[in-house]
Amino acid sequence: MAAPAQLKTGLSTTTKLLGILVAGAAVAVALGVYANAHTPTHEKPYTLFFSGTIQLKVWLATLALVLAGVQLLLAARLYGKLSIPRQAPAWLGDAHRLIGTAAFVVTLPVAYQCLWGLGFQTASTRVLLHGIFGCAFYGVFVIKVLGVRVKGLPNWVLPVAGGLVFAALVAIFLTSSLWFFTSSSAPRPLF
Amino acid sequence: MFRRVVNAIEVLAVVAVAVFIIMLFANEPGSGGAAASSPGGMIFSANCASCHGANGEGAIGPKLAGVVVPAFPNPSDEITFVDHGRGIMPAFATTLSAAQIRDVVDYTRTELGK
Numbered sequence: 223m224a225a226p227a228q229l230k231t232g233l234s235t236t237t238k239l240l241g242i243l244v245a246g247a248a249v250a251v252a253l254g255v256y257a258n259a260h261t262p263t264h265e266k267p268y269t270l271f272f273s274g275t276i277q278l279k280v281w282l283a284t285l286a287l288v289l290a291g292v293q294l295l296l297a298a299r300l301y302g303k304l305s306i307p308r309q310a311p312a313w314l315g316d317a318h319r320l321i322g323t324a325a326f327v328v329t330l331p332v333a334y335q336c337l338w339g340l341g342f343q344t345a346s347t348r349v350l351l352h353g354i355f356g357c358a359f360y361g362v363f364v365i366k367v368l369g370v371r372v373k374g375l376p377n378w379v380l381p382v383a384g385g386l387v388f389a390a391l392v393a394i395f396l397t398s399s400l401w402f403f404t405s406s407s408a409p410r411p412l413f
Numbered sequence: 414m415f416r417r418v419v420n421a422i423e424v425l426a427v428v429a430v431a432v433f434i435i436m437l438f439a440n441e442p443g444s445g446g447a448a449a450s451s452p453g454g455m456i457f458s459a460n461c462a463s464c465h466g467a468n469g470e471g472a473i474g475p476k477l478a479g480v481v482v483p484a485f486p487n488p489s490d491e492i493t494f495v496d497h498g499r500g501i502m503p504a505f506a507t508t509l510s511a512a513q514i515r516d517v518v519d520y521t522r523t524e525l526g527k
Contacts, residue, residue, distance in 0.1 A: 256437060262463060263441070289503065313415050320419045323426045330433050338437055345473075348500070 250361025453520025
């Protein structure tokens with residue numbers, strides 16, 4: 223079984239580290255710039271099988287968070303921080319990749335709706351923070367994925383980047399879905 | 414075997430990202446929106462549409478199209494409401510002139526939802 227393709231470079235560790243940091247930052251900034259520059263359409267392009275666009279966003283974001291929680295447990299087992307099951311199965315690493323990919327894909331329809339339909343808003347602290355966390359999430363996600371692929375990085379990079387991805391997702395959830403679940407009557411957004 | 418499936422799914426995820434980026438740029442709604450032409454419409458697009466939707470169909474703020482006239486039978490009550498705001502709805506008395514508020518209120522009563 224071949225390991226996932228890795229990029230072998232002759233660069234120094236610092237250069238590689240800087241490189242993935244810059245790539246992540248570029249993605250986060252690019253999303254922010256798009257969200258700010260693009261004229262929000264205020265349209266709801268799809269609801270898939272949900273009762274409305276906001277429900278779609280809330281439930282997909284919740285699903286992503288649940289999957290991310292599983293990721294945290296899988297990663298803890300991979301690094302031997304957990305010892306259940308006692309024998310880590312050989313497919314654990316691939317399961318971590320699979321669930322991570324699923325969690326990421328699930329966030330895309332949500333982010334699309336935010337970026338394309340609503341854009342960067344500063345109307346309230348919650349909304350402002352939510353936008354910042356949203357951009358940061360994809361930035362740290364890029365750093366995490368590149369951290370897996372680029373060889374010869376210090377071994378703290380992956381756990382730290384993975385932890386940040388999880389933290390960003392939690393922050394996004396707290397400033398959106400949780401608020402939605404707890405504000406049953408007050409003016410709730412439709413998307 | 415499992416690894417191959419995961420690899421294939423990762424490739425699909427990359428395709429999804431490509432679609433995501435293309436749709437961010439390619440998928441612009443048609444001229445849409447009743448707004449623009451009239452002064453009231455321009456004020457609405459710039460100040461109200463982000464919460465009430467391009468056609469007043471409601472979003473963060475409630476639907477306005479077709480409901481403001483029954484809610485405020487007297488236009489001056491709606492003007493007062495927009496002046497002062499309520500809850501999340503900001504007060505506009507300091508950001509828009511009295512004439513602008515009159516125009517935009519008029520627009521919400523006559524043009525939205527047409």
